[in-house]
Amino acid sequence: MMSAKRSAQIAIAGIVAAFPLMPTAVSAASVEENAQICAGCHGENGVPQAKTTPIIWGQNEGYLYLQLRDYKSGARKNEQMSSVVAGLEKADFKALASHFAGLKWPSMNFPSPPKDVTKVALTAIGSVGCTSCHLDQFQGDGTTARLAGQQPEYLFDTMTAFRDGSRANNPGMSDLMKAVQPADLKSIAEYLASLQVVGGGQ
Numbered sequence: 001m002m003s004a005k006r007s008a009q010i011a012i013a014g015i016v017a018a019f020p021l022m023p024t025a026v027s028a029a030s031v032e033e034n035a036q037i038c039a040g041c042h043g044e045n046g047v048p049q050a051k052t053t054p055i056i057w058g059q060n061e062g063y064l065y066l067q068l069r070d071y072k073s074g075a076r077k078n079e080q081m082s083s084v085v086a087g088l089e090k091a092d093f094k095a096l097a098s099h100f101a102g103l104k105w106p107s108m109n110f111p112s113p114p115k116d117v118t119k120v121a122l123t124a125i126g127s128v129g130c131t132s133c134h135l136d137q138f139q140g141d142g143t144t145a146r147l148a149g150q151q152p153e154y155l156f157d158t159m160t161a162f163r164d165g166s167r168a169n170n171p172g173m174s175d176l177m178k179a180v181q182p183a184d185l186k187s188i189a190e191y192l193a194s195l196q197v198v199g200g201g202q
């Protein structure tokens with residue numbers, strides 16, 4: 001006959017086999033552990049490894065939270081980010097948003113573009129009125145993104161994605177981007193990248 005202990009072990013083994021994720025679900029990872037995953041692409045020191053990966057250190061908290069939520073729901077699509085957020089929940093997103101918003105934006109020192117490029121950018125920005133939402137010097141606030149000092153290649157890609165609808169998590173931004181000439185996007189990206197970040201890195 002089977003001992004009580006042995007049959008209990010078999011029962012537990014059966015439960016674990018039926019719910020293979022149970023042990024990790026019981027002890028959720030800390031924000032520091034989750035942030036280690038992010039460092040693999042967004043950088044150990046806030047400088048992303050790839051030019052098309054956005055800086056998230058020092059980004060506005062509400063904005064960071066909404067993006068993580070949107071990647072999880074599929075409203076914003078990106079293969080790399082979808083697999084990162086697949087195992088995370090709302091509480092993790094809140095903790096990560098607060099964690100990264102509290103870090104110092106890295107100093108990238110993107111150069112100021114030549115005068116003619118700046119002029120194209122300022123004309124487009126003025127006609128749409130981007131600073132009415134992104135605020136003076138493009139620091140943003142709350143759920144509106146900070147654009148100053150962001151990687152120019154990423155800014156160009158994401159504005160293009162808003163424009164062609166492949167980034168569809170904010171229809172208002174897509175409509176605004178359709179009012180901008182595609183030929184002006186590179187100038188806008190270079191101009192925004194060169195702006196100083198208030199409270200940014202050394």
Ligand code: HEC
Pocket residue numbers: 034035037038039040041042052053054055056064067068076077078080081084096145158
């Ligand atoms: C495998 C690489 C990779 C990892 C790991 C990764 N990211 Fe990302 N992340 C990206 C890329 C690439 C983008 C740009 C995707 C796009 O264009 O939508 C991005 C975009 C984002 C954005 C949107 C930023 C913006 O300005 O709109 C946030 C927020 C973000 N990541 C947070 C995180 C957090 C938090 C983690 C860790 C839990 C993480 N990422 C891990 C590659 C990665």
Ligand code: HEC
Pocket residue numbers: 054063066067124125128129130131132133134143144145146147150155158159169170172173176180188
């Ligand atoms: C009516 C308010 C409003 C106006 C005007 C506006 N934006 Fe935005 N913008 C937003 C909001 C809100 C977001 C965050 C969208 C989201 O949650 O995905 C955003 C996001 C962005 C992003 C994505 C940032 C990132 O890190 O991925 C870029 C780039 C951007 N805006 C550029 C511009 C430019 C350039 C203009 C002017 C041509 C402009 N915006 C005008 C509200 C606005």
